[in-house]
Amino acid sequence: MLFRRFFAALLVLGALVCMAVPVSGQGKDKDKGKDKEKAKEESKPGEKVTFQWKFEAKKPFYQKMVTKTVQNMKVMNNDVNQTQNQTFFFKWTPKKNENEKVTIEQEIIGVIMDIEIGGSKISYDSTKEAPANNPLGDFFKALVGSKFTIELNTKDLKVEKMDGRDEFLKKLVAANPQMKPLLDTILSQDALKEMAEPVFAVIPTKPIAKGEKWSKTTHLDMGPIGKYDNTYSYVYEGLESGSKDIHRIKVDTTLTYKEPAENIVGQGGLPFKIKGAKLRSSNPLGLVKFSQSKGRVEESTTKLELKGELSIEIGGQTTKVELLQNQESTVTTTDENPVEKAKK
Numbered sequence: 001m002l003f004r005r006f007f008a009a010l011l012v013l014g015a016l017v018c019m020a021v022p023v024s025g026q027g028k029d030k031d032k033g034k035d036k037e038k039a040k041e042e043s044k045p046g047e048k049v050t051f052q053w054k055f056e057a058k059k060p061f062y063q064k065m066v067t068k069t070v071q072n073m074k075v076m077n078n079d080v081n082q083t084q085n086q087t088f089f090f091k092w093t094p095k096k097n098e099n100e101k102v103t104i105e106q107e108i109i110g111v112i113m114d115i116e117i118g119g120s121k122i123s124y125d126s127t128k129e130a131p132a133n134n135p136l137g138d139f140f141k142a143l144v145g146s147k148f149t150i151e152l153n154t155k156d157l158k159v160e161k162m163d164g165r166d167e168f169l170k171k172l173v174a175a176n177p178q179m180k181p182l183l184d185t186i187l188s189q190d191a192l193k194e195m196a197e198p199v200f201a202v203i204p205t206k207p208i209a210k211g212e213k214w215s216k217t218t219h220l221d222m223g224p225i226g227k228y229d230n231t232y233s234y235v236y237e238g239l240e241s242g243s244k245d246i247h248r249i250k251v252d253t254t255l256t257y258k259e260p261a262e263n264i265v266g267q268g269g270l271p272f273k274i275k276g277a278k279l280r281s282s283n284p285l286g287l288v289k290f291s292q293s294k295g296r297v298e299e300s301t302t303k304l305e306l307k308g309e310l311s312i313e314i315g316g317q318t319t320k321v322e323l324l325q326n327q328e329s330t331v332t333t334t335d336e337n338p339v340e341k342a343k344k
Helices: 004-019 034-043 137-143 167-175 177-186 187-200 338-343
Strands: 060-074 078-098 101-117 122-127 147-153 158-163 213-221 227-239 246-258 273-291 298-314 317-334
Touching: 034 177, 078 338, 101 137, 101 338, 122 137, 147 167, 147 187, 158 187, 167 177, 167 187, 187 213, 246 298
Parallel strands: none
Antiparallel strands: 060 078, 060 317, 078 101, 101 122, 101 147, 147 158, 213 227, 227 246, 246 273, 273 298, 298 317
16 A cells, blocks of 8 residues: 555656756757857857847747656666656746846646556646546646746846745645645745746856856755755857857756755655655756847757665655656747647
8 A cells, every 4th residue: 555655656746846846948959069060160259149038028928848757766676667748838928027127927828748657647638628537637737727927037037036826736735635735845935936947047147158158056945855956057059050040058957866854854745755865967968049039048958867766764664766767858939829739
């Protein structure tokens, strides 16, 4: 029984963590070497470029974020393979832009989930009329239509304020009341701000020349699940081959995971406790493509491998979990609603 509850909790947490762990802007990386060589010829060495988001009040833009996560785990001498294919559709509507601060409404307008863990499959697609025939269908359905109001400082690209948490939690808890303790704990106000900020903070905040580097570190505390520190190392590569508008920014991500503090282990109603962890990320690959004319990230891609061990207590007994996880995320930005296209 405990074993089944552990797997069920992993499935739910996998969906939540993929939503929560920051994803930098991304893009398709075909013919990367060839493009880089051509870009060298087109970019003027030493010439500095200023990147800036452009926000037009009441003019929305849309993002489609696709994340594929493949986990291979060994738990209690059992091999557990998990695959998650998640697609989130977001609508971003600038409401007000003045005094280096912009107010933006973020809405989750669509969700597609295909998850398989330990032989159990769960699927949900909000773009289809047929209801999901699974116990988590109501939970995924509750995500759709959720709205947040973000106040972004456009000078340093910091999210200073974020509203909408209470209503968001109310919807999720109504769909799955037993998850209230966990959701209250991991979806804190600070955690939600950390989820939103990397959408915008993928560009430098000062003029930069080709080949220059900068970095950014984010901290995401998810209570009994643990803490995630992401360090993004950026390099400006110059113009995309054949383009005078699209600029390439290479990004490598280093993820550091820390088990939850002793005083919060066991909070949130989880059927297990994370007692220790030795996880290391490797093989990072990421690319941001920024449009100067539109003043936004057009597309981006990140890939990352996470490997190591977790010590988890289940039913008073501590067991070792060996983990190998590969995750790839892609985000594309459009002026048209991608959900309407998905319905056709």
